[in-house]
Amino acid sequence: MTMWKCEVCGLIYEGPEPPEKCPKCGAPREKFRKLSDEEEKLVNRSRFSNYLHMEAYTLLQELLEVAEKGIQDNLDPGCYKIFVEEKEFALMTMQKIKAELETHMKKQKWG
Ligand SMILES: [Zn+2]
The missing domain is CATH 1.20.58 (Methane Monooxygenase Hydroxylase; Chain G, domain 1)
Incomplete structure (x- = not known):
């Protein structure tokens, strides 16, 4: 599952697309950054x-x-x-x- 990180509050969201807005801080979709494969591996590990x-x-x-x-x-x-x-x-x-x-x-x- 692709990981997206809210650049405002740090929440990691997992899904094919980032959410409409951050479930934690309410930041809009544009504030989500796709984690690289390496970053995803580190989080999972x-x-x-x-x-x-x-x-x-x-x-x-x-x-x-x-x-x-x-x-x-x-x-x-x-x-x-x-x-x-x-x-x-x-x-x-x-x-x-x-x-x-x-x-x-x-x-x-x-x-
Ligand atoms: Zn957030």
């Missing part, structure tokens, strides 16, 4: 990894909530230490994922 990063991010948010409950509960120093480490791991990994996805967007590995 990176979709699965981007999806996995977002799935992992959701899981880390859950880990963060669990860790914060454990810190609150504070049963004993051993438990507390583990929950603090879990919280730090979750927060740092979430930041790494965000930085990586930003890199993907800048390198057109997004859409």
Whole structure:
């Protein structure tokens, strides 16, 4: 399927022709640019990894909530230490994922 990119907001539209207007920002059809084969390949190739990063991010948010409950509960120093480490791991990994996805967007590995 041909990919068209809205040059105003970045939305990728897939279809034989660009839409009448952008479903996201309302820009007219003329604002859509056809992606080159190379650009299309890059978007397609990176979709699965981007999806996995977002799935992992959701899981880390859950880990963060669990860790914060454990810190609150504070049963004993051993438990507390583990929950603090879990919280730090979750927060740092979430930041790494965000930085990586930003890199993907800048390198057109997004859409
Ligand atoms: Zn748009």
